[in-house]
Every structure is written in C-alpha cells, then in structure tokens.
Amino acid sequence: MSSTELPGVRAAAAAVAPTVSTVRVAEGERLRSVTLAGLTLNVRSRPPERTDLPPALYVHGLGGSSQNWSALMPLLQDVVDGEALDLPGFGDSPPPDDGNYSVTGHARAVIRFLDAGERGPVHLFGNSLGGSVATRVAAVRPDLVRTLTLISPALPEIRVQLSAAPTGLLAVPGVVSLFSRMTRGWTAEERTRGVMALCYGDPARVSETGFRAAVAEMERRLELPYFWDAMARSARGIVDAYTLGGQHGLWRQAERVLAPTQLVYGGRDRLVSYRMARRASAAFRDSRLLTLPDAGHVAMMEYPETVAQAFRELLDEDGGS
Numbered sequence: 352m353s354s355t356e357l358p359g360v361r362a363a364a365a366a367v368a369p370t371v372s373t374v375r376v377a378e379g380e381r382l383r384s385v386t387l388a389g390l391t392l393n394v395r396s397r398p399p400e401r402t403d404l405p406p407a408l409y410v411h412g413l414g415g416s417s418q419n420w421s422a423l424m425p426l427l428q429d430v431v432d433g434e435a436l437d438l439p440g441f442g443d444s445p446p447p448d449d450g451n452y453s454v455t456g457h458a459r460a461v462i463r464f465l466d467a468g469e470r471g472p473v474h475l476f477g478n479s480l481g482g483s484v485a486t487r488v489a490a491v492r493p494d495l496v497r498t499l500t501l502i503s504p505a506l507p508e509i510r511v512q513l514s515a516a517p518t519g520l521l522a523v524p525g526v527v528s529l530f531s532r533m534t535r536g537w538t539a540e541e542r543t544r545g546v547m548a549l550c551y552g553d554p555a556r557v558s559e560t561g562f563r564a565a566v567a568e569m570e571r572r573l574e575l576p577y578f579w580d581a582m583a584r585s586a587r588g589i590v591d592a593y594t595l596g597g598q599h600g601l602w603r604q605a606e607r608v609l610a611p612t613q614l615v616y617g618g619r620d621r622l623v624s625y626r627m628a629r630r631a632s633a634a635f636r637d638s639r640l641l642t643l644p645d646a647g648h649v650a651m652m653e654y655p656e657t658v659a660q661a662f663r664e665l666l667d668e669d670g671g672s
Contacts, residue, residue, distance in 0.1 A: 374443045374571065375564055377421045382443070387463050392436050393417065393443035394464075397424050399432040405497065406470040409435035410461060412479025412505070412649075413585055414546070416442030418568065419478065423651045426659035430666060431474055436464060438481070440581030452584035454480070454592040454601075458487040462495065471495035474666070475610075478502040478651060479622065480589060483601055489612075490604035498669055499608060499635075500662055502615040503623040503648050506601050506631060507593040539569040552619035552647035605634040612638040613665045615658060617646030639665065 374393070376382055385392045395417035407427070409420040417435035424433050437444035438457050447456065461484060465471045475496045477485030482504025489496040543566045547554040557565070572578050592601055612635040616628040625642070632640045641661045643650055651658045 374416075375418060375568060377418075379425060380421065385464060385467070387467055389448035390439060390460055390463065391445055392439070392460065392464055394434050394436050395420070395424075396434045397428050400429045404430065404432045405474060407431035407433040407474040407476065408461070408465065408470070409433065410475070410477040410481030410485050411435070411438065411441070412481050412503075413589065414441070414582055415478070415481075415649075416568070418442070419649065419652060420476070422655040423476075423658060426655055427662060430663065434470075436461070438484075438585075440577060440585070446577050446581060450584070452581060453588035454483050454487060456588065457484045457585070458491070461485075461488050462492055465492075465495050472497040474498045474500070474662075476500045476502070476651075476662075477504060478649060479505050480585060482506070483589065483592060486601060486605055486608065489610050490607045493609045496608075496610045498613070498662075498665055499610045500613040500615070500658075500665065501631075502650050502658065503617060503620050504614075504631065505589055505623060506605065506627065506634075508624055508627060539566050539573065542573075543569045549621055550648045551653060552617055552643075552645050553653075556653060602630075602634055605631070606636065608635055608637075610637070611665060611669050613641065613661055614638055615641045615643065615646075615650050615661065617648060617650050617653075618642065618644035619646060620648045622648045 374382065376395075379397055381396050381398070383394050383396070385394055409417070409424070411417060411419045417437050420435040424435065427433060439445070439447040439460055440452060447460065449456075457480070465473065472495055475485050475489065475498070477483070477500070479502075482501040483506060485499060485501060486504060486506070489499050543562065544554070546569075547557060547562075547565070551557065595601070597603065614628065614631050614635065616623070616625055616631075618625050628640055628642055632638050641657070643654055643657065646653050
C-alpha cells in the first residue's frame with residue numbers, strides 16, 4: 352500500500368473546520384460544492400454560451416487550485432461547458448476523509464465526480480500533477496474522456512531537473528515541518544514571488560492585479576491548517592507514482608490512452624523537463640504536440656490564447672464535439 356493511502360484515517364486537520372478568507376471568484380464564474388461519500392469538492396464554472404455544448408473538466412497541479420484555469424476557461428466557453436475542480440485538500444476543497452493524496456486517490460476523486468454528475472465523456476484538461484491524474488483517468492476509464500489536453504504533465508523522469516528537487520523533497524518525512532519553521536518569517540508576497548519564479552517562464556508577464564490576487568490566495572492558503580499536509584502527501588503521491596512499474600506505471604498507462612491528446616510543453620519549465628515532450632509524443636498513441644519556448648510550467652496561465660487555439664484545433668479534428 353502506498354504511504355499516502357491511509358484508509359479509514361481522517362486527516363487530523365480536517366476535524367476542525369477552519370475559518371479562512373473567502374476564495375476569489377472572477378467575474379462570470381460560479382462556485383458550487385459537490386458532496387460525495389467521504390469527499391467534498393469545490394467546483395468552479397463559467398456558464399457556456401449555449402446549452403448544448405460538450406462538457407469539459409480542468410484539473411490543476413500541486414499547490415494549485417481551480418483558479419489556475421480562470422484565464423483559459425472564458426476563451427473556450429463558446430465551445431465547451433467547462434468546470435474546474437479543486438482537488439481534495441486544495442483550493443476550497445477540504446481534505447478527503449481517508450487522507451489519500453496519491454495520484455490514484457486524486458484520479459478516483461475525479462472519476463467519482465464525473466460519474467456522480469453523469470457528465471462524461473468530457474474534454475479533460477490537466478496541468479502538472481493534474482496531468483498525471485488526467486492520464487490515469489483516461490487510461491482506466493476511457494468512457495469518461497473524449498479528448499485529453501495535458502500541460503506540462505507530471506510523468507516520470509529518470510533525470511529530474513535540479514530546480515524541481517525542492518518540490519520532490521516535500522515528500523520526505525519531516526521536511527515540510529522543517530521548511531515551515533525555516534520560512535515562518537516569510538511574507539505571503541515573498542512566497543508568491545518564489546512560486547512565480549519557479550512556475551512562470553517570465554514572471555514579468557503577470558499583471559500587478561494578477562500578482563495581488565495571487566498574494567491574497569497565498570495568504571488564504573496559509574490560514575488552512577491542512578495546507579502543508581496536503582502538499583506533502585500529494586508530493587509523496589507523485590514520487591510513489593514515479594516509482595510504480597508494470598501496468599500501473601504512468602508511462603504504461605499513457606500508452607493505453609485512446610483519447611486524442613494535445614500535449615503542451617514549455618521551454619522554460621523548471622519543474623517538468625522540456626526534453627520529456629518527445630517521449631510523451633511517442634507514448635500517447637493519438638497525440639499532437641505544442642511547444643512554447645518562452646513558457647514555463649503553467650502555459651494555460653502564461654499563454655492562454657495559444658493553448659485555447661491548440662484545443663480548438665484538437666476539437667476540430669475530433670469532429671467539433
């Protein structure tokens with residue numbers, strides 16, 4: 352059993368509902384809460400321009416939230432009925448009752464959400480950790496996925512970039528506690544600048560309004576008593592998934608994906624190596640590749656128009672629905 356899988360054990364921090372700042376909602380967005388057995392998910396959506404549009408689901412990466420898709424969603428609301436969820440323990444979704452933050456656990460949450468809403472098959476988007484989650488969903492439940500769009504997906508690398516090492520260290524027991532003590536004096540603004548330097552190809556592209564919103568969200572997250580636990584366990588889940596072999600390995604599952612797949616990689620990505628684009632293109636049987644030399648790890652936030660256009664072309668190839 353994975354060290355991130357603790358059946359029957361409720362995350363200790365989830366026992367007390369924290370009082371935190373209100374989550375940000377951009378103009379035109381709606382939030383709703385979906386309660387399933389042992390799981391509550393916050394869902395962000397934008398009303399589609401027509402009622403007959405096909406459904407889409409957006410899945411964020413480690414430490415992110417559904418807000419990571421707020422720049423892309425309005426660019427596609429004329430072609431899909433889009434929803435973005437906060438994975439368990441992130442954004443405005445509380446921790447799962449069983450404390451399971453493995454890639455399989457997150458994938459199971461996505462599958463349960465789709466099954467409960469009977470929205471499949473969907474156009475599924477995933478970034479980073481969300482990319483590995485989306486890959487697993489597409490492999491084990493092909494009936495739920497119409498197309499797959501992966502932006503810097505977290506798939507196993509033999510030679511991990513040095514700049515990605517600190518994220519991997521979060522998985523080591525005790526490191527999160529040590530890091531939180533060492534950075535106790537850091538302001539939310541300092542933390543946000545650090546995250547942006549790691550995730551963006553060019554942090555200068557972020558507007559002052561966007562930066563201030565990110566700082567406010569950082570402040571809100573730090574108020575959550577389970578924030579670091581969710582980060583550590585999810586990071587451990589990624590490491591576990593990287594070391595898993597056989598039929599359950601992520602690369603083997605990528606080979607099993609039947610859905611037409613759009614891959615997006617950034618040339619300045621400091622977390623997922625640009626060189627993995629070629630391997631991913633070979634692994635996914637029906638793939639097309641978009642490379643953005645100046646993008647970092649979150650191309651949908653840095654170059655949303657370009658990513659939207661790539662999806663539109665994928666949609667056209669798939670018959671427009």
